Amino acid sequence: MRITRTRTLAAATAALLTVTASACSKSGGGSSTDTSAAGATASIAASCFASPSPLPSATGDALQGSVTFNDANLTALDNALACALKGHSLSNVNVAMVVNVAADYWNAGKTGFQAGCTALGISSSNCTYFAPPDGTLTEQDTELETLRGKGITGYSISAIDPASAKNAIATDVANGLFVLAIDSPLPGTDAAGLYLGTPNTEAGYQAGLAMKAALNGTGDVAVLVGSLTAANATERIAGFKQALAGTNIKVTVTENDNLSAATAQSDAETILANNPDVKGLYGVYSYDGPALAKAVTTAKKTDVKIVCDDSDPATLSAVQSGVISATVVQMPYYQGYTGAYIMAAMKVLGKTATMQLIQPFLETDGSTLSSGVGVVTQADYSAYTSLESQLGIG
Known part of the structure; x- marks a missing residue:
């Protein structure tokens, strides 16, 4: 089974932020709230545009596995976001990934999120991962309140109770935070415009x-x-x-x-x-x-x-x-890694320019960014465990 790429080479991805990309024109480091800067970032986003690759479809009746997930497309999106971020300071980016329980499943998400922050040059103090030890709503809500007090600029969340999170998310968005739904969509909330996870x-x-x-x-x-x-x-x-x-x-x-x-x-x-x-x-x-x-x-x-x-x-x-x-x-690693890129771009480039880059990669519902679906059979076992090892999540 062929593996298209791995994300453990964080240094190579980080280089995209420091090496002049042929598709990028350099921009000043102004805030995305400034009108002229917003126009400039939108222009850069257009120049960094990447087209999605068609996903392979299953053929025949034989049992087939696949461990490529949505790998190529998420890499293309990450590269496009890195291109658009070039020349901008990320010193004001302060992001968090908040999941629903401390489970083995989320270890991959934590690894990916931290790798994404490292690739972007975001300090560990501005890159917080939290998993409620007992998976309770009180734990999740308390951590979010703590993060707000620390000045986070955005967070991704697998909400324990989407209904109860609705008002808090609305307040956060109104206060300028970007909220990214991961793992499970958040319909009916102000985070409903984008979901990064498994379709x-x-x-x-x-x-x-x-x-x-x-x-x-x-x-x-x-x-x-x-x-x-x-x-x-x-x-x-x-x-x-x-x-x-x-x-x-x-x-x-x-x-x-x-x-x-x-x-x-x-x-x-x-x-x-x-x-x-x-x-x-x-x-x-x-x-x-x-x-x-x-x-x-x-x-x-x-x-x-x-x-x-x-x-x-x-x-x-x-x-x-x-x-x-x-x-x-599923591949929660990508929810963490690409999630870090999206949250950084939302803060620095603004929503319009960021969504301009994301839009071509969305599913037909217009809001789902697939982190991929894999199928592991006996024949694919070694390829999948090798991928986990390469990503640092084995």
């Missing part, structure tokens, strides 16, 4: 294609998920079913395991015992993969195909052994 319907669709290939186009499937109402879950299941349309594969059972790995395993064992026509299991939440792997092993039905989401270490181990046919993985 969940596409992720579900890729899971459906993997299941279609694993089952050779026929058989019943059960879906296990931690919530039947969460947007990311419903979108993934919808995408999964779209990929199966027109086949002889039917989703006959959907179970809510209520965020419990133990419940997921028990539900899967019950499904396998009572539904002999179920030949495939789709686990939507990160803990579902290992739980389903345990269930088919316990039931001695390892011929049942498992497709799941995320890169839990136990999931990857089961992919390596072949118990799990494929897992659809």
